Amino acid sequence: MSGVRDGELVIGPLDDLAAMRRLGVACGLEDEGRADETIAAAWGAFDDGELVGSIALERYAGLDTANWLAVRESHRRRGIAAALYDVLEREARARGIPRLCVTARAPAFWLDQGYEPLPPGRESDTLLGGCLDCDQFGRECEPRALTKRLDVTGLRDS
Numbered sequence: 001m002s003g004v005r006d007g008e009l010v011i012g013p014l015d016d017l018a019a020m021r022r023l024g025v026a027c028g029l030e031d032e033g034r035a036d037e038t039i040a041a042a043w044g045a046f047d048d049g050e051l052v053g054s055i056a057l058e059r060y061a062g063l064d065t066a067n068w069l070a071v072r073e074s075h076r077r078r079g080i081a082a083a084l085y086d087v088l089e090r091e092a093r094a095r096g097i098p099r100l101c102v103t104a105r106a107p108a109f110w111l112d113q114g115y116e117p118l119p120p121g122r123e124s125d126t127l128l129g130g131c132l133d134c135d136q137f138g139r140e141c142e143p144r145a146l147t148k149r150l151d152v153t154g155l156r157d158s
């Protein structure tokens, strides 16, 4: 498997999107039921071959988004989410994506990665739209619509 190595942990491409969804839901994420076709790429963190973290680059409603970020509770606060996000952002830059968005249920993590709040409007409505019908909304989860501009100038030539 190709990918970034971090001690015993391997980060690499993840083809099993059903496993990614299962991990995300087990970690409290809501599956909004979009088709797999919206997922441009996904990565997993594997501990001895077992999936313990995941993230996906997803495009829907005209937005490039970072989704399905989840790390198994036993493996948290070791930098796994940051390492997964790093791979996603590098891929987004390589694809020439100028801006990423996220529906952040853990805003502290995303602010740490350089994300900023999206002003109210169509894009934040799109990102938060699915949340309004969710049982967790305003209770376990107070999501925020965030965005990060990527500098992709000159990348394709380097």
Ligand SMILES: CC(C)(COP(=O)(O)OP(=O)(O)OC[C@H]1O[C@@H](n2cnc3c(N)ncnc32)[C@H](O)[C@@H]1OP(=O)(O)O)[C@@H](O)C(=O)NCCC(=O)NCCS
Binding pocket: 027, 028, 029, 068, 069, 070, 071, 072, 075, 076, 077, 078, 079, 080, 081, 082, 083, 103, 104, 105, 106, 108, 109, 110, 112
């Ligand atoms: C959010 C989540 C993915 C973070 O995974 P993680 O591997 O523990 O995160 P990292 O170790 O890479 O954390 C990197 C930094 O993000 C911030 N951060 C991560 N989790 C945080 C938390 N629960 N509260 C506050 N800050 C947090 C910290 O700044 C942290 O750096 P530090 O540990 O040096 O302080 C994980 O807690 C999770 O799966 N939560 C449930 C699902 C979820 O909410 N996913 C996010 C969807 S938007």
